[in-house]
Amino acid sequence: MARSEFALLDTSSLLDTARHVFDLLKSDYRTDYVFRAAIAKKIFLGRHSPSTTALLPELRVWRSRVDLLMLNGTSTAYEIKSGFDTTRRLAAQVADYLKMFDRVYVVTEERLVGAVSKELPDSIGIIVLTPDYTLRSVRGCVPNAERVDIAAIADALRKEELCELTRRICGRVPEVPSSRLFDDCLEALRRDARPKDVHDEAVKILKRRAVLGSEAFRDVEEALVPAFIESGLHHSEWPTLTGILRRLTVGNLLGGL
Numbered sequence: 001m002a003r004s005e006f007a008l009l010d011t012s013s014l015l016d017t018a019r020h021v022f023d024l025l026k027s028d029y030r031t032d033y034v035f036r037a038a039i040a041k042k043i044f045l046g047r048h049s050p051s052t053t054a055l056l057p058e059l060r061v062w063r064s065r066v067d068l069l070m071l072n073g074t075s076t077a078y079e080i081k082s083g084f085d086t087t088r089r090l091a092a093q094v095a096d097y098l099k100m101f102d103r104v105y106v107v108t109e110e111r112l113v114g115a116v117s118k119e120l121p122d123s124i125g126i127i128v129l130t131p132d133y134t135l136r137s138v139r140g141c142v143p144n145a146e147r148v149d150i151a152a153i154a155d156a157l158r159k160e161e162l163c164e165l166t167r168r169i170c171g172r173v174p175e176v177p178s179s180r181l182f183d184d185c186l187e188a189l190r191r192d193a194r195p196k197d198v199h200d201e202a203v204k205i206l207k208r209r210a211v212l213g214s215e216a217f218r219d220v221e222e223a224l225v226p227a228f229i230e231s232g233l234h235h236s237e238w239p240t241l242t243g244i245l246r247r248l249t250v251g252n253l254l255g256g257l
Contacts, residue, residue: 014253015221015245022223026133032067035080035107035129036226039068042135045214048072055212057229061156064089064096071207074102074145075199078127081108081116090119098123099152102145102199113138145196153202154186161205168201169193 012020025034044055053072058065068078077097081087090106097104098121105125108116113126120126125141154162159181163173166185170192174184189198216235220228221242228238 010251010254011249013246014248014250015224015242017250018223018245019221030082030109030129031084032080032082033226035082036068036229037222038129038133038135039078039080039107040217040225040229041222043078044068044070045217048214051213053214054207055229056206056209059156059206061100062096062152064093066093066097066101069101069206071203073203074143075100075203075206076103077101077105079104079106081106081112083109083112087112087115087119090116094120094124096152098144098147099149100156100199100202101148102143103141104144105141107135145199146194148195148199150189150193150195150198151186153198154182154189157202157205161202164205165189165198165201169197 022034022037025031040055044053048070049072053070056069056071057067059069066077067080070076070078077100079090079093079097081090094104094106103125104123105127106116106120107127107129110128110130113128116126123142123144126138128136128138130136154165157165162182162185166173166188170188174181174188176184212229212235216238217225219242220238224238224242224245228235228241233241
């Protein structure tokens with residue numbers, strides 16, 4: 001960066017600097033961060049009700065972690081493939097997601113649609129982040145809740161969540177040692193429920209995790225949305241952090257080093 005740009009940034013607030021850097025990323029360097037911001041703003045905040053939809057990042061499913069998961073009456077998974085990602089594991093990732101989620105989308109760039117399509121079954125939807133920062137559907141997805149794998153759902157849940165799922169569906173939790181709890185719960189679920197029933201109850205349980213509702217983002221700068229999602233901070237702390245970023249300048253930060 002040129003000396004004049006450093007001088008300008010030196011007197012800018014950290015929040016203004018974050019906005020400036022985010023604008024540069026959107027126009028010239030579309031990383032995973034930019035895709036997450038677009039999905040959060042345009043789909044999660046733009047299309048869903050704050051009272052019924054929650055956002056959960058980085059949920060583990062078998063050998064994979066889904067980038068963003070939206071939970072309302074069903075589950076919708078979004079896997080990001082930017083120009084800086086490889087498609088080497090994409091087929092394995094979406095195969096894992098289809099074991100647990102009702103709807104699965106890959107969000108990518110226009111120039112990668114052909115390469116991405118080759119790795120995907122027809123049931124996976126494709127969304128493109130366009131040059132003017134809009135999201136365009138290339139193809140829809142096929143609902144999958146009837147075909148999920150009960151074992152994959154059980155494996156993704158915490159112990160207390162698995163017990164609650166089993167209690168809700170089977171009426172009781174097996175009274176067995178901890179070493180046998182997973183296997184016995186899984187056996188009971190497979191015996192007493194259809195895959196879709198397990199999926200639907202699991203969605204209700206996952207929504208009660210420390211996930212994010214739309215209201216949490218009401219006053220959050222778009223440039224900060226992915227950072228806040230990944231920070232681990234409770235959303236009640238976000239306004240305080242935003243205030244700090246608004247008050248401090250780059251010069252303040254560098255002066256403290």
